[in-house]
Amino acid sequence: MKKTYLSAINEALCQEMERDDRVAVIGEDVGIYGGGAGATKGLIERFGSRRVMDMPISETAFSGAAVGAAILGMRVVTEIMFSDFMTLVSDPILNHAAKLPFMSAGQIRIPIVVMTPLGSGTGAAAQHSQSPEAMFLNTPGIKVAAPSNAHDAKGILISAIRDDSPVIFFEHKLLYDEACEVPDGEYTIPLGKAKTVRQGSDITIIGYSAMTGRCLEAADMLEDIGISAEVIDLVSLRPLDTETIINSVNKTAAVLIVTEAPKFGAFSAQIASVIAENCFNRLKAPVSRLGGKEIPIAYNSYIERWEVPDAKHIMEKAEEIYHEKI
């Protein structure tokens, strides 16, 4: 049955809460309101306010509370309404959740999931549209997922809830209404495993979150001009499935990595480094990246769209790389 990305997330939460009574949800407006975008709709009616806890606008305090409750044995999903607000949870998540398991030499486990939507395209402007994932990828101890479709969103959220490490689950606002086939029952998609979502032989295009769909669109356009593009959807950013990336680039000998986040310091640079370190002798063109512009996201819809790579940009850049191949 086809389900939207948002309803797949909701279904994952519901099924995990049903399955394991240690699972609780903590966040702003997660109760009767159903969460910022609707991800927690119906949960309070079903599981009560004991397990679905509405919080004051105190992201630092309640994300820290999620950490504390998890240390004592709950499995807590906390929703941060926009990923721009992740700056406010950086102390509990980066200084405590990421480090306590290590500092305590394994005495402490922190099974929390921080669910938060990133991305532009909704006219929410600079403080509600950023793609801040790179800020959270240079701290060991945290896993990060950014699924691109409803099927993966459900499966990887279930994995994240069952995982004993803190996981940041980046949703994308533009994907909420996109639907695909999603099984009714519970299933997991492993953290740390990428998907080759389209086979090809001339160039590898790598994306995640909303960029995956645009990479696939670009691949269709490339096919029309006789270029065969392989598309990898990373699904998880940390752990990173380097094997899938390396195998693909060794096969195609050319690569384009796409992020919505500004190119400077984007996660694509990490992937480029993996490729440079592992595929240097196979490459027939320079490792190439596309990213957002080096400015905050604008309110104006034309400028907002212009700032972020679309299928046409990706297609043109891939074509350019293809013609550079030696």
Add this chain to the structure above:
Amino acid sequence: MEPLFSAKDGKAALMQTMLLSRAFEEKIAYLNESKALHGTNHLSIGQEACHTGLIAALDEDDWIIATHRGHGFYLARTGDISGMAEEMYGTKYGMCRGLGGSMHFSDIKNHYICSTGIVGGGLPIAAGAAINLKYCGKPGISVACFGDGASNQGMTLETMNMASMMGLRMLFFCENNQYAVSSPSSEFIANTTLVKRAAGFGIAASSVDGNDIAAVVKAALEAKDYILRENRPYFLEAVTYRMSGHSRSDKLVYRTEEEEAVWKGKDPIMRYKKVLIDEGALTEEAFTEMKKKAADMVEDAFGTAESHKDEHADITDIMELYGG
């Protein structure tokens, strides 16, 4: 390891614990001078009545998060002098296998969640522990220890609001030791009457002489009774003085010798000694004996730890703590 320590163990236990804490910190100060330890650390000399008095009032069910100045809390809670000495040396026999160090002691089995090096960082986590107690129907309370410095952190105020709003069984234990590094609380806290801040959040609060251990124990027991009876948080300020510097690099240029002398006269150990001698519960000889016992235990622990100083945790093991 010593059993958990409690007020029920009586006055001698309180005195012995304060003396152990003092001996431990003085040993660290000595090792700092001789540059025998690798990193920095934060001593709580002069604050023994706070950590000892608080821990004495707690039961096994209760949970605690302490601060970067946490040696005394940990010692009083766990009695694990050996694990502490090893951790100070960074050896694999430390309670955190040398990975945490002075600011990051942790002993989950004794409900000592952690010390945290982030000023104020423990409060939200302690609130989470209290949420767990409440929602899982477990007994006990959750205690967040913090200082006057942390009272100015946004997350402290956020947590006070949250704990009050949710009716969490949580004790906010504020050790007001007068200084945040070099900044005096008298200047850097807009309204120095911290209990009024608590009142602003609808949290019952009181302030106690933090250098009077009997008063701290009594106040902490009353606070705990209140929390359990009312299912509400409580804010207890213990007014004390950080007799040592902030950390090993502190040259104490920001305060006067006169001020230090005044507080030296209020030394919690000497005060309690006088109380106990006056009431006939202690003799000079017995006190000297207790002091010697404390020094011997500390020397033993550090002697062994020093002999292990090159034994670090296995690299393969510690990488397995993460797995991605």
